[in-house]
């Protein structure tokens with residue numbers, strides 16, 4: 001049996017002696033010696049476990065099934081395929097009903113929006129140290145979008161909808177866990193895998209599920225594609241919020257009695273101008289669309305304004321909430337209209353705290369052991385990593401494949417990155433199972 005902690009950078013540290021020690025909690029370092037007296041797993045051994053050809057085959061099969069966020073039949077088919085594939089792992093798989101979600105239609109009415117089911121796999125729920133791995137099965141391409149086919153571009157590249165974002169990433173989760181489960185220390189940690197069906201539209205029907213699963217987890221990994229094709233990870237992220245503001249005035253004849261009307265379009269226009277003045281160093285505001293209005297000879301009684309905000313800090317997010325409430329109350333009074341606001345921040349800002357930074361460092365060190373050089377940079381994008389970080393759980397959220405041009409028909413995945421990233425994750429899991437502290 002090899003006891004080569006040195007190669008893990010762990011310098012002779014070991015924590016406990018197998019599952020019983022874990023159940024007793026983290027008593028701190030004990031005398032050197034691996035958990036349960038078994039050999040530690042090296043990066044090259046993990047890499048040898050990964051079946052790159054199977055990964056490419058599965059990714060292409062899953063990507064060939066349309067699973068746009070609104071395509072419930074396609075999502076159901078992908079969910080079933082995933083449930084079959086993930087059944088090779090220990091634990092229990094469940095398809096979870098989406099939480100109800102409403103949206104505001106062009107007539108200003110609140111209507112329900114249907115979503116697909118979310119997949120959850122729970123492995124060793126009683127382990128003391130538990131992790132969360134998340135991904136999404138939906139894509140941004142609706143069932144009638146022209147981009148549906150997966151095509152090989154060259155030896156190292158495939159082009160197809162959702163190959164990078166993120167069916168390739170789902171395959172990385174599966175094969176990383178398979179490789180990890182084959183390591184001697186796997187049994188000491190537990191994990192949940194959550195694959196939602198609505199990430200691309202803001203995870204509104206899965207955010208409560210994500211928060212529920214994140215609670216109490218030691219760390220989390222999310223499998224969005226790398227921020228750059230070279231494997232660079234996304235570090236801190238801003239947040240995002242989407243709003244629909246419905247303004248109801250009073251209609252009147254534009255010539256006979258315009259003074260009796262209350263013009264909803266004018267109120268919406270003023271709202272747009274005043275909203276843009278709330279933009280600051282730590283928050284951007286994008287008025288995106290105004291619907292409503294009526295014929296030229298009618299004072300319009302309805303307008304719906306949609307806008308997006310991008311707060312960089314929680315402080316900016318909270319400040320905006322207060323400012324918006326004040327602004328809507330003022331405009332309602334000035335224009336004698338009724339105003340209803342729907343929506344809000346769906347993804348809070350994701351700063352990187354000390355523990356999250358340690359997780360980044362761990363990923364980088366594991367990459368180095370595998371000959372992968374891994375850096376990171378801040379990102380303007382958002383994902384489920386924002387929601388997980390908001391629960392106080394350290395997360396690295398771009399553990400998926402290398403690729404690019406996502407959300408466009410040029411989306412591509414770099415084929416060798418499938419096995420490369422699976423080995424990276426398996427090694428990170430192995431390190432967390434051998435007692436690395438965050």
Ligand SMILES: [Zn+2]
Nearest residue numbers: 136165166224
């Ligand atoms: Zn994605």
